[in-house]
Amino acid sequence: xxxxxxxxxxxxxxxxxxxxxxxxxxxxxxxxxxxxxxxxxxxxxxxxxxxxxxxxxxxxxxxxxxxxxxxxxxxxxxxxxxxxxxxxxxxxxxxxxxxxxxxxxxxxxxxxxx
Amino acid sequence: xxxxxxxxxxxxxxxxxxxxxxxxxxxxxxxxxxxxxxxxxxxxxxxxxxxxxxxxxxxxxxxxxxxxxxxxxxxxxxxxxxxxxxxxxxxxxxxxxxxxxxxxxxxxxxxxx
Numbered sequence: 001x002x003x004x005x006x007x008x009x010x011x012x013x014x015x016x017x018x019x020x021x022x023x024x025x026x027x028x029x030x031x032x033x034x035x036x037x038x039x040x041x042x043x044x045x046x047x048x049x050x051x052x053x054x055x056x057x058x059x060x061x062x063x064x065x066x067x068x069x070x071x072x073x074x075x076x077x078x079x080x081x082x083x084x085x086x087x088x089x090x091x092x093x094x095x096x097x098x099x100x101x102x103x104x105x106x107x108x109x110x111x112x113x114x
Numbered sequence: 115x116x117x118x119x120x121x122x123x124x125x126x127x128x129x130x131x132x133x134x135x136x137x138x139x140x141x142x143x144x145x146x147x148x149x150x151x152x153x154x155x156x157x158x159x160x161x162x163x164x165x166x167x168x169x170x171x172x173x174x175x176x177x178x179x180x181x182x183x184x185x186x187x188x189x190x191x192x193x194x195x196x197x198x199x200x201x202x203x204x205x206x207x208x209x210x211x212x213x214x215x216x217x218x219x220x221x222x223x224x225x226x227x
Binding site for chain 2: 004006033042048088090092098104105108110
């Protein structure tokens with residue numbers, strides 16, 4: 001089973017709202033990732049968690065706050081977003097960060113910020 | 115900074131035709147992944163190639179990793195409408211970037227019935 005699940009599938013939020021995106025995997029992977037993808041563009045890395053600790057933050061604005069409650073779950077907390085943050089947010093996982101090239105992606109959350 | 119140049123950017127063909135997508139770089143990668151993505155969905159991993167000169171086949175799809183591990187190609191034989199999607203190559207270099215994938219810009223393939 002190489003499934004990564006994400007909820008919700010779609011999200012519409014105002015610029016003053018607080019919302020969270022959730023990601024789950026049960027492959028025993030110890031590295032998890034958040035990506036942002038704009039239409040017809042490749043995914044852009046945002047955060048990497050390795051063994052539940054934040055390993056990489058690609059200079060993402062603080063209005064995005066990641067959290068890894070346990071080895072299977074990854075959250076992305078959103079607050080005071082801007083319309084330009086509207087995108088497909090993808091979660092991925094890999095066996096670990098060292099062998100992180102084979103990453104399995106979830107279906108994504110389509111976010112619209114009004 | 116590692117770059118992956120993917121070509122062509124767009125490809126529209128008729129059902130039954132063959133096609134090849136290329137990913138080229140001046141950098142060496144320890145592995146290269148190919149993904150296919152449909153609108154509104156996440157990328158689905160098709161293959162990982164790790165050995166220079168490696169060829170992998172997945173039904174009508176043939177993937178090749180260059181001898182020097184700087185380039186890769188995806189060849190589809192007798193394309194079908196179900197092959198329509200965004201094809202992404204992604205390279206990784208364990209020594210310099212670990213889990214950071216370098217993505218190509220993608221090839222939007224449309225196969226017309």
